[in-house]
Amino acid sequence: MRLVILEEYDQASEWAAKYIRNQIIKFRPTADRFFALGLPTGSTPSGCYKKLIEYHKSGDLSFKYVKTFNMDEYVGLPRNHPESYHSYMWNNFFKHIDIDPANAHILDGNASDLQTECEAFERKIAEAGGIDLFVGGIGPDGHIAFNEPGSSLVSRTRVKTLAKDTILANARFFGNDLSKVPTMALTVGVGTVMDAQEVLILITGAHKAFALYKAIEEGVNHMWTVSAFQQHPRTIFVCDEDATLELRVKTVKYFKGLMHVHNKLVDPVSTMKDYIN
Amino acid sequence: MPSNKSVSDSQIIQFINCRILKDHLLQREDLWVRDGKFLDPEKLFFDEEGFADIRVDCNDSIVAPGFIDVQINGGYGIDFSLATDDVSGGVALVAKKILEHGVTSFCPTLVTSPPHIYHKVLPEVKVHDGGREGAGVLGVHVEGPFISPQKKGAHPEMFLRGFEAGGVRDVLETYGCLDTVAMVTLAPELAGSPAVIQDLAQRGITVSLGHSVASLSQAEEAVRQGATFITHLFNAMLPFHHRDPGIVGLLTSDRLPAERTVYYGMIADGIHTDPAALRIAHRAHPAGLVLVTDAIMAMGLPAGRHTLGQQVIEIQGLHACLAGTKTLSGSIASMDMCLRNFRQASGCSREAALEAASAPGPAPGAQPPEGHPGLRHRCRLRVAG
Numbered sequence: 001m002r003l004v005i006l007e008e009y010d011q012a013s014e015w016a017a018k019y020i021r022n023q024i025i026k027f028r029p030t031a032d033r034f035f036a037l038g039l040p041t042g043s044t045p046s047g048c049y050k051k052l053i054e055y056h057k058s059g060d061l062s063f064k065y066v067k068t069f070n071m072d073e074y075v076g077l078p079r080n081h082p083e084s085y086h087s088y089m090w091n092n093f094f095k096h097i098d099i100d101p102a103n104a105h106i107l108d109g110n111a112s113d114l115q116t117e118c119e120a121f122e123r124k125i126a127e128a129g130g131i132d133l134f135v136g137g138i139g140p141d142g143h144i145a146f147n148e149p150g151s152s153l154v155s156r157t158r159v160k161t162l163a164k165d166t167i168l169a170n171a172r173f174f175g176n177d178l179s180k181v182p183t184m185a186l187t188v189g190v191g192t193v194m195d196a197q198e199v200l201i202l203i204t205g206a207h208k209a210f211a212l213y214k215a216i217e218e219g220v221n222h223m224w225t226v227s228a229f230q231q232h233p234r235t236i237f238v239c240d241e242d243a244t245l246e247l248r249v250k251t252v253k254y255f256k257g258l259m260h261v262h263n264k265l266v267d268p269v270s271t272m273k274d275y276i277n
Numbered sequence: 278m279p280s281n282k283s284v285s286d287s288q289i290i291q292f293i294n295c296r297i298l299k300d301h302l303l304q305r306e307d308l309w310v311r312d313g314k315f316l317d318p319e320k321l322f323f324d325e326e327g328f329a330d331i332r333v334d335c336n337d338s339i340v341a342p343g344f345i346d347v348q349i350n351g352g353y354g355i356d357f358s359l360a361t362d363d364v365s366g367g368v369a370l371v372a373k374k375i376l377e378h379g380v381t382s383f384c385p386t387l388v389t390s391p392p393h394i395y396h397k398v399l400p401e402v403k404v405h406d407g408g409r410e411g412a413g414v415l416g417v418h419v420e421g422p423f424i425s426p427q428k429k430g431a432h433p434e435m436f437l438r439g440f441e442a443g444g445v446r447d448v449l450e451t452y453g454c455l456d457t458v459a460m461v462t463l464a465p466e467l468a469g470s471p472a473v474i475q476d477l478a479q480r481g482i483t484v485s486l487g488h489s490v491a492s493l494s495q496a497e498e499a500v501r502q503g504a505t506f507i508t509h510l511f512n513a514m515l516p517f518h519h520r521d522p523g524i525v526g527l528l529t530s531d532r533l534p535a536e537r538t539v540y541y542g543m544i545a546d547g548i549h550t551d552p553a554a555l556r557i558a559h560r561a562h563p564a565g566l567v568l569v570t571d572a573i574m575a576m577g578l579p580a581g582r583h584t585l586g587q588q589v590i591e592i593q594g595l596h597a598c599l600a601g602t603k604t605l606s607g608s609i610a611s612m613d614m615c616l617r618n619f620r621q622a623s624g625c626s627r628e629a630a631l632e633a634a635s636a637p638g639p640a641p642g643a644q645p646p647e648g649h650p651g652l653r654h655r656c657r658l659r660v661a662g
Contacts, residue, residue: 080319090319095307101326 001216001229002236003255004262005244009204012240013047016135016202018266019236020052021061023133023198025270029065034103036067036125038134038193040145041088044202045137053096060271063099067128069121070106071136071145071193074182075159077109083173084109107157107186118157118186125192134196138203141165142211142224146187153220153228155189190228198234201226206242213246287312288330289321295335298342303628308340342635343381343407344612347460347483347567348418348509348542350386351574356584357385357417360394364401372411374577378611379634382413384459386571389421389432390587396453404457416459419452420508423463423470424488428513431599431606432488433587440469445476458482462508464489465499478503485542486524488513493526500533507541509571510558511550512605528562542569543633545619546610548595552622559623568615568634573597573607 006012020037029035039045055061073085080087086106094104105124111117125131136144141163147155148163162170167181174180193199203212215226216237229235244252292308299306309316309329321327351357353374355367368385375383385402387395399417407413422438429437440447447469452458460483463470474484486499487508492515496504507514507524515523522529527539543558543566544550559566570576573590575583580592582600589600592609599606610618612634620630 079323080317086323087319090322094322095318101322101328104322106323 001232002258002262003216003251004236004238005241005252005256005259006238007241009047009240012202012204012238013045014051015266016045016048016200016238017051017055018269019200019238020048020133020135021055022266022270024061024066025272027132028275031065034065034067034128035133036069036128036131038069038071038131038136038188038196039089039093040071040135040137040202041085042137044204044208045135046092048135048202049093053093056097059273060269062272063097066099067103068099068105069125069128069131069188072185072187073107073109075109075114075184075186077182079108079110109182109186114159114186118159121157121186121188122192125195131193131196133198133200134193135200135202136193138201138208138211138215138226139166140169140207140211142214142226144190144193144201144226144228146185147190147225149223149225151190151222151225153222153225154191154194156191157186157188160185160187190225194228194232198236199229199232200236200238201229203237203239203243205240206245208239208243209245209247212237212239212243217247217251285311289316289327290331290333291318291329292333292335292340295338295340297340298628298631301628301632303339303631339631341631343412344379344568344616344634345415346375346380346383346570346572346612347415347506348386348420348569349375349383349572350388350607352572352576354574354578356574357398358387358390358394358587359584360397364398365403368402368414369411372407372414374411375612376407376412378613379616380412380612381407382415384415384418386418386420389424389429389436391436392451392453395419395451399452399457400454402457404459417457418460418462418485419458420462421488422451423447423461423467423473424513425464425466425490427490428464428488428515430488430513431588431590431604436587439467440473444469444473448473448477455480455482460485460506462487464491465504466491466495471498471502474499474502474504478505486514486527489524490515491524493522493524493530494532496524496527497530497532500527500530500537500539505537505540506567507539509544509549509569510541511554512544525558528558528565538565540565540567542567542571543619544569544571544608544610545615545622546570546595546608547618547622548610549605549608555619555622556624559625563625563629566633568612568619570610570612570615571608572611573609576609576611578609 004015006015024035027035070085070089077084089106107121108117138144141149146160148160161184170181171178214224220227220230290310295308296303297306297308309318352371355371361367402417404414404416421432422436424437426434426437461477462485465486466489477484483506484504485506485508486496486504507527517525545555545568575592575597582589582591590597590606591600595610597606597609598604616630616634619633
C-alpha cells in the first residue's frame, strides 16, 4: 500500500483530489472509453469534492466521460430527504459538474426489489468495464462502505443491517432521534471494491485513528473490513496527522520518508486543457 | 445536454450566477425552469437524467418572485373606477407600466361606485397570466360599497350601501357578475355580513375587512366565516384600543380557526402609516404582512388635480388628498418604493421585504396556501440587481 500522510484535513483533501484528477486525465476518457469512478459520501470526502469542483470550474477537469458508482444508500429513506446519499451527491458534487446524469449511478434504497437492485448495480459496474478507481472512506469501526464488522471480505453488493455503532454515529444527522435513523442500507461489498483497478481510502481525524491502525498494522480481519485492502495490489491510504495517532512511530516515519515519491503522483498536476480544443 | 425527454420535449432553462429566494433566504443557487414552471433540478437529474438546454447568466442578480399588488386603483392617468370605452386597454396600460416596478400580478381595484359602473367595468377586465406585455390580472378587487359610512375615507358616501335585500342578493345586484372578482372589501359589522362572507369565500373570492368600525369580536366572527384579509391596516378602521383592539387585534387574536393566516395590506408609502405603527404590526404578525400600493390614477403623473372615481383629488409631492381636505385618498408610491420604505422602516431582511411584496414564497412545486389572491397564482419571476 501507499500511506500518504498530510498535515491537515485540507491538504489531505487536496492531495486526494489532485490524484483523482491526474488519474482521470492520464486515462484520457472518451465517448468510447469512459473512466469508471467509485465514490463515497460523508464528511471526510467533502473537502475532496470541493477541490474536484474547483478543478472542473477552472476548466482543467471534465466529467463528461466519467461514470460514477456510489458505494451505498440508505434503505427506505425518501430520495429527496436531505440526509439521503442521493441528496448528498447532488448538492456536494453532481450539481456543480458536467457529468451526464445517465452515468451517475447510486443504489436505489426505495427499489421494490432490493436484491434485484443490488444485482443490477453489479451488472452496471461490469458493463462499465469495472471500476478504474474506487474512492472510499473508513468508519470508526473500520468498515468500508456499509460492510459492518463481520461482513464477508469477498461480499458483493447487497442489503446490510447497520451496526449499533453506525446508527449512533448517524443519529446527529437525524436530529439525534434514534428512531428516525435508517437501520438498513444497500452497499457495495468488500469484494466489489477489491475488484477495482485501484483503491484510494481517505481517512482523516483522530476518531478514525484506531480504525486505521487496525486496518493496516494488524491482520486481515472481517471485523475491520478495510483490512481486506492489504491484499489489493494498488491501494492508497490518504490521511492527516491526526489519523495516524494510533500507528507505530516507525510506520509513520517510513511513509513520511516516502512523501517525495508519493508527491510525484500529484506534481505536476495535469489539465484537460492540454488536449481538449 | 438535454433531458432524455421522458417527461417533456420542452426546453429546460437554467439561470446561473444568481441569487434566488429559497426557504425564505437569498441563496446562491441555480434556478431551473421548463414550460414556465420551476423544476427541481435534483429530480430532473435522477429521474429524467436531464439538464439544461439553455443557460442564462444572471450576472449575480437576484431572481425573486414578482411583486403582487392586490390594491391598486389605477395609474398613469388610468382610473379603474371609471367606465370608459376602453376598460381593458386601460388595464393593459397600467399592467405594462407597473412591470417596471417589479409587479407581475395585480388586482385592479374599484372604489365604491354605483352599480352601473360595476356592471360596465367588471366584465371588461380579463383575468389572465402576465407576460412580456404586462403584469397578470388576478381579478378585480372591489373595495366597497358595503362599507361603513363612518370610515368611508375618500369613498363617495352617496353610493355606500348595506345588505338590505338579505346579503348575497345585494352583492349580485350591485356587482353584477362575480366571475372576474378576486377580492371584496367590506365592513363586517353590517347586518347580514356573515352570510355574505361565507358565500363569497365559498366562491373562492378573498374577503377583506376594511373601511369599518367593527369590534375585535365582530372581526373574529368574520374571519371564522371565511374572511382572510384586512384592507390597508390602521387606515379606515377603529384605532387600536387596549380593551377592544378592533380589526387591528386580528393580528394577534387567539380566537381564530387554527391554521388560518390573516393577511393584512400595508401601504408603506411613508405617509399612510407611521413607521412606528408599521413596526408594531410587523413585529406582532410578520407572516401576514402584504405590501400594497393603493395607488391611484395619478401615480406616474405630475402634481396637480385629478379625478378618482366620482371624486376630485389633489397631488402634492407624495401626498394625494381629497381636494380641499386633508383626507388621504390613496397613494402614488410605486411598489418598489413601498418595498424600500418598508425595509428601511422595519429593519427587516431583504428576504422578508421581498416576500412581503410578493407572497410568502411557496417552494417550487408546492401548493400555495389559501387566503391571499396572489398565492393561487403561479409565481412569476423578476431579475433584479
